[in-house]
Each structure stands twice: as C-alpha cells, then as structure tokens.
Amino acid sequence: DQQVKQNSPSLSVQEGRISILNCDYTNSMFDYFLWYKKYPAEGPTFLISISSIKDKNEDGRFTVFLNKSAKHLSLHIVPSQPGDSAVYFCAAREYDSGGSNYKLTFGKGTLLTVNP
C-alpha cells in the first residue's frame, strides 16, 4: 500500500514555462515533506522541504506547496530550465514524539523533461 503517490510518471514542459509536479499522501501522521531530484546514474539529491505547519516554502526557482486537508503537495519550478530535467521524488516523514523516527517514505518519482 503506497502511502506516498506520484501519479504522473512523466511530465514534459518547454524551457521558461512552469513545471508543476504533484504528490499525494495517505498517512495523516506525516509531518515533514521533502523533494529530491535524481539524475541518471547518481543518487537522489535534496531539493526543498516543508514542515506540516506551513503551506508554502520557496527557494529560488523552486516552491513547494502543502495542502494538508487534501493531503497533497506540489513542487513548482519557475522558470523551467533544461538542466532541471531529472526524476523528482516526493518523500514524507512520519511524526514521532520521541524525535527518533528518521524514516522517509518515497513516492515512485516523476520524470521531468524540459525541452529547449
């Protein structure tokens, strides 16, 4: 049973336009969300994160939005660049009152292609 779902396996956009990657989750105990980017033959690299107490976090061209009531988050990339072409993973961490749970649950990823 997938707790973190990325329903679009792939997305193609034109350079300069907005890329919107979506992620849905089912576990209401998730309290922290992250996006990772992965190039071929490399490991995932951290991109941006958001705590469940916020609804938006911005870092340069990247913005993550969180809608807790809908259990949905999205990553916006504006403007998109060819170098952004990669697989994007959504990940979530479950709240642990003891502060000791560092397990991340990942979605299956969305392949973003930005065309010049």
Next chain:
Amino acid sequence: DAGVIQSPRHEVTEMGQEVTLRCKPISGHDYLFWYRQTMMRGLELLIYFNNNVPIDDSGMPEDRFSAKMPNASFSTLKIQPSEPRDSAVYFCASSFWQNNSPLHFGNGTRLTVT
C-alpha cells in the same frame, strides 16, 4: 567533503552467490540508511542505523539480507544467497542527528543477479 561513497558501482553475479555492498557515510553523520530502488516498488527503506546501532530493519526483505555497521565510517549490506529478484539499485544515505536534516545519498550500486 567527498559525499557518501558506495562500492562497487556495478555488480553482476550469478544466482546463489554472496554479494556484499559497501558504504562510507559522510564524516560526522550519525545516521546511515540503506535503500533499494526498483521499477515496481520505487525507493524503499531496508534498514537504518544510529551511531552504528541498527534501529529499524523492518524493511529487510528476508533473512538472506543482512547489514552491519562496524564503525562510524563503514557499513555493508550482504545478500546470501542472491536471487534474480534482488536485482535493483541499492543506495546508501547518511544524515546528521538534527530532526530535519536531509539525507545525503551515494550514487548507488546497480546489482544484477542472473
């Protein structure tokens, strides 16, 4: 900072053979994670360590899999005996103790079991 270092990058072995994957975490990181990536299941956590102690191994698929962390700078994931369904990319990742510290991944080991 050399990042998380995994070896080998590629491993091809025959069914029934023992496979050992190796990982050197970032110096100073006290959490270490082993993940497996497949097309069907995506990225799934196998086991993680804190200060060299295994904390949660509930993701380890079966007894054929074992992981050790003999010291703060080295960990191994062993599969014995290996099976074709173990073919996947295995990632090691490490992080600081801070609650929201992101994971830093190695470049993975692509395992093919024939």
